[in-house]
Amino acid sequence: MNTRSSPTLDRPLDRRGFLGLAIGATALAASSGTVQAAPLKTAAKIVIIGAGAGGTALANRLVTRLDGAQITLIDPRQEHLYQPGLTLVAAGLKPAGYVTSKTTDWLPKGVTLIAQKAVAIDPVAKTVSTESGDTLGYDFLVVAPGLVLDHDAIEGFSLDMVGENGIGALYAGPQYASATWKAASKFIEEGGHGVFTRPGTEMKCAGAPLKHTFLIDDRLRRAGSRDKAEITYAAHDGALFGVPIVSEKVRMLFGDRTIAPVYNHVLKSIDPGSKRATFTTPEGTDEIDYDYLHVIPPQRAPEVIRQSGLSWADKWTDQGWVECDMATLQHLRYPDIWALGDVAGVPKGKTAASVKWQVPVIEDQILSAIAGTEPTETYNGYTSCPMITKIGRAMLVEFDYNNNLTPSFPGIIPPLEELWISWLMKEVALKATYNAMLRGKA
Amino acid sequence: MKDMTFQTLLAVFEEIFGRGLFWTMVIAAVLVTVGYVYVLIRDRSVSWHKFLWAQLSMPLGAIAAVWFVMAMTHSALSDIGGAIDVIVLLGVAAMGAVGMAILVYTVQSLIKKPQSDPAS
Numbered sequence: 001m002n003t004r005s006s007p008t009l010d011r012p013l014d015r016r017g018f019l020g021l022a023i024g025a026t027a028l029a030a031s032s033g034t035v036q037a038a039p040l041k042t043a044a045k046i047v048i049i050g051a052g053a054g055g056t057a058l059a060n061r062l063v064t065r066l067d068g069a070q071i072t073l074i075d076p077r078q079e080h081l082y083q084p085g086l087t088l089v090a091a092g093l094k095p096a097g098y099v100t101s102k103t104t105d106w107l108p109k110g111v112t113l114i115a116q117k118a119v120a121i122d123p124v125a126k127t128v129s130t131e132s133g134d135t136l137g138y139d140f141l142v143v144a145p146g147l148v149l150d151h152d153a154i155e156g157f158s159l160d161m162v163g164e165n166g167i168g169a170l171y172a173g174p175q176y177a178s179a180t181w182k183a184a185s186k187f188i189e190e191g192g193h194g195v196f197t198r199p200g201t202e203m204k205c206a207g208a209p210l211k212h213t214f215l216i217d218d219r220l221r222r223a224g225s226r227d228k229a230e231i232t233y234a235a236h237d238g239a240l241f242g243v244p245i246v247s248e249k250v251r252m253l254f255g256d257r258t259i260a261p262v263y264n265h266v267l268k269s270i271d272p273g274s275k276r277a278t279f280t281t282p283e284g285t286d287e288i289d290y291d292y293l294h295v296i297p298p299q300r301a302p303e304v305i306r307q308s309g310l311s312w313a314d315k316w317t318d319q320g321w322v323e324c325d326m327a328t329l330q331h332l333r334y335p336d337i338w339a340l341g342d343v344a345g346v347p348k349g350k351t352a353a354s355v356k357w358q359v360p361v362i363e364d365q366i367l368s369a370i371a372g373t374e375p376t377e378t379y380n381g382y383t384s385c386p387m388i389t390k391i392g393r394a395m396l397v398e399f400d401y402n403n404n405l406t407p408s409f410p411g412i413i414p415p416l417e418e419l420w421i422s423w424l425m426k427e428v429a430l431k432a433t434y435n436a437m438l439r440g441k442a
Numbered sequence: 443m444k445d446m447t448f449q450t451l452l453a454v455f456e457e458i459f460g461r462g463l464f465w466t467m468v469i470a471a472v473l474v475t476v477g478y479v480y481v482l483i484r485d486r487s488v489s490w491h492k493f494l495w496a497q498l499s500m501p502l503g504a505i506a507a508v509w510f511v512m513a514m515t516h517s518a519l520s521d522i523g524g525a526i527d528v529i530v531l532l533g534v535a536a537m538g539a540v541g542m543a544i545l546v547y548t549v550q551s552l553i554k555k556p557q558s559d560p561a562s
Contacts, residue, residue, distance in 0.1 A: 093516060390521075391516055391517075392515075392516065392517040392518055392520070392521030393521050393523055412526055413526055414524065417523060417524050418523050419523045419524050419526060419527055420517060420521040420522050420523055420527040420530070420531075421526050421527055421530050423515070423517065423521065424515055424517075424530075427515055427516065428454070428457055428514075428515055429454045429457070431457050432450070432453040432454040432455075432456065432457035433450060433453075433454065435453055435457070436447075436449065436450045436453050441447065441449055441450065442447070442450050
């Protein structure tokens with residue numbers, strides 16, 4: 001059969017025609033999305049303290065939902081940190097640059113960034129003052145400044161020690177996470193006693209100290225030097241993780257990996273000369289000699305929050321987290337203020353995953369307040385922790401305020417199983433999802 | 443995951459491979475697919491001779507895809523920990539196999555005109 005007998009059919013199907021069809025189909029697929037309601041007209045002045053994960057994501061969402069609002073972010077930090085990546089940097093899996101970008105890269109058009117520190121909040125007069133002495137009035141205020149790592153609280157420790165003499169501190173930032181890997185590498189090469197700590201306060205991602213322990217254990221095994229090393233994990237209370245069922249699973253994994261836990265040990269001081277760490281325990285103090293020590297300091301709300309009378313008076317008094325409703329994140333005494341992210345005084349939720357769930361709640365609260373309607377969204381304490389247990393495997397642990405596991409993929413990705421797919425989510429999918437969240441798209 | 447949109451998926455893949463490599467691969471995949479459909483319609487029939495070679499190349503494509511994904515994600519076959527991991531791995535292998543088959547078929551068809559193919 002002559003396949004070339006039909007010129008009228010052949011002509012539209014040449015190479016160029018096909019390319020056009022393919023590009024058209026791709027464009028159609030890319031443009032299909034959800035239909036958003038028309039923006040709400042308002043002249044409201046909205047101030048967001050903090051342009052980190054929470055502040056940025058909220059600003060991006062408010063900009064598309066409101067028409068005419070004056071949205072101002074206050075944050076002196078030039079650098080945006082993708083903090084979930086710090087554990088990967090500290091295990092030599094990613095370079096320090098993996099976690100950094102510019103704050104301004106993520107901010108939408110139509111918002112104002114004041115690159116200064118907020119130094120005072122007057123919740124009665126409804127004003128925020130910056131370090132240069134400027135004062136801004138607000139109709140709605142969202143406090144999302146993150147938290148402060150109190151390194152000075154560890155006697156004998158200072159950040160310039162990180163990377164030398166077996167001291168690591170991955171929370172302190174990308175360069176310190178990188179230096180942590182330098183110190184850990186020496187431990188991996190030479191062996192000895194590795195001591196991994198966590199603070200006695202509330203903290204960002206309580207899974208990170210465990211991940212660092214698991215990753216260094218795996219690195220030792222891969223280097224063939226695990227038998228030269230001893231690993232101790234110092235828990236601040238009687239459990240390895242706040243969610244009992246996860247804590248038990250970690251206890252079993254520690255048994256399997258020969259990682260020895262000690263309980264009720266809070267790092268008090270270090271003597272870098274003699275490589276000795278002193279812990280506060282219920283009985284007094286305990287001294288442990290180390291060759292590698294991972295320090296995570298106590299964590300507190302920034303000074304501006306604590307000085308402005310926004311903190312709980314009867315809870316976390318040494319830490320100063322914002323007094324707010326667990327479900328709505330609205331301040332309990334000042335209804336025009338919401339707490340977002342690390343600074344919120346709620347029992348769980350100092351992770352980027354929590355921020356992702358909190359942002360739509362505060363967005364709904366502010367929109368409802370402007371429109372005079374009842375808000376409907378609530379936050380149930382959702383937190384997610386892709387708990388790395390070795391390079392190549394993780395457990396996708398998700399839970400809520402009630403310590404219930406809340407798996408996103410029940411029956412498909414079991415939360416307490418060490419899986420490759422959960423590792424893929426942490427190593428490759430998480431940053432992309434995080435970036436989409438920053439842009440207000442996830 | 444709260445919302446998994448098409449944009450999120452694109453962002454995820456850009457993150458996995460890097461923006462440049464990902465879009466290069468997308469363009470390559472689109473070109474090969476367009477070429478494949480083009481030769482199918484141009485020839486108005488499937489050449490079973492070429493298809494045999496395409497099929498023989500499938501295991502190679504499967505292995506290459508698995509190796510590529512493992513290398514890009516700091517993983518090894520020993521990390522496979524459960525049923526879902528096996529499914530994902532098989533999915534990767536299947537995509538590699540099909541991709542390679544289409545590539546081999548298209549390249550053969552573009553090089554050799556149907557008239558010179560005795561099996562068609």
